[in-house]
Amino acid sequence: MNDFNLKRIYNTRNHIEMHYNQIISISALEDISSYSYRNLQRVFYSLFKETIGAYQTRLKVENGYKKLLYSKKQISDIALEVGFADVQSFSKTFKKHFNYSPSLARHQKEILLNDIHPQKVIYYTLEPEITFIPEITVYYSSCKTYYINPEIEELWDVLLKNEFPEPLTDFFGIITDDILITDKSKCTYDACIVTKSIIKSLPIKKIFGGRYARFFHHGSYETLEDTYEQIFGGWFLNNTVEFSHLPVIEQYITNNGNCDNPSDYLTAIFIPLI
Incomplete structure (x- = not known):
């Protein structure tokens, strides 16, 4: 095709x-x-x-x-x-x-949210910024993945082989599915870029356009799951905030395109709110 x-x-x-x-x-x-x-x-x-x-x-x-x-x-x-x-x-x-x-x-919400480490007491230290993010248009490419890094890295490698006359300004990942709910064979990840270029070969979609809790993850993508555990198994269960059903969005602020040391990566995690 x-x-x-x-x-x-x-x-x-x-x-x-x-x-x-x-x-x-x-x-x-x-x-x-x-x-x-x-x-x-x-x-x-x-x-x-x-x-x-x-x-x-x-x-x-x-x-x-x-x-x-x-x-x-x-x-x-x-x-x-x-x-x-x-x-x-x-x-x-x-x-x-x-x-x-x-x-x-x-009824089993708390059990499910702590399903990966059911015996582990999660002490959360993260505090998000609650902010409104305006809607933006992105070009994107998708893959089926259970959010495994090698598959996501391969998707980004293929996406970035396109020619972009104008510089890329932002890089986002759309966590389309909830791994606690969706069968892993059906989980989808979208690699998204923002550019002033017109890329006829890539589909476009709009993302954001609402209230989000913005958390920050410092370090390698290999440890992202630890931050998600603090968000969902710690911060969420200890607050009265209500999350939206919309996808979680990651923004790769400091990444392998502008940093050589994975321990210095900075990723913003946007959790949609009602």
């Missing part, structure tokens, strides 16, 4: 992500992709290993799960927000997907 066709498929997937909780018409998907719906289904499945319907349903239940974990909203309200007609249909689909009910998922 050439870059132009691939870009259209990514634009289609992005449209589904943005409107996952609404009825998405076949004609809208055909207009965005320039494929017939039958051919679009074939191409979509070959790239992402899911049908369009299964992908949209997964977004509904997984975003519902995030809302159960990270907000205090009523389950009935969450069901409507993520696109179900009522709480009964949400509960039925949720239980089919995860093998337990939404109420049990919420």
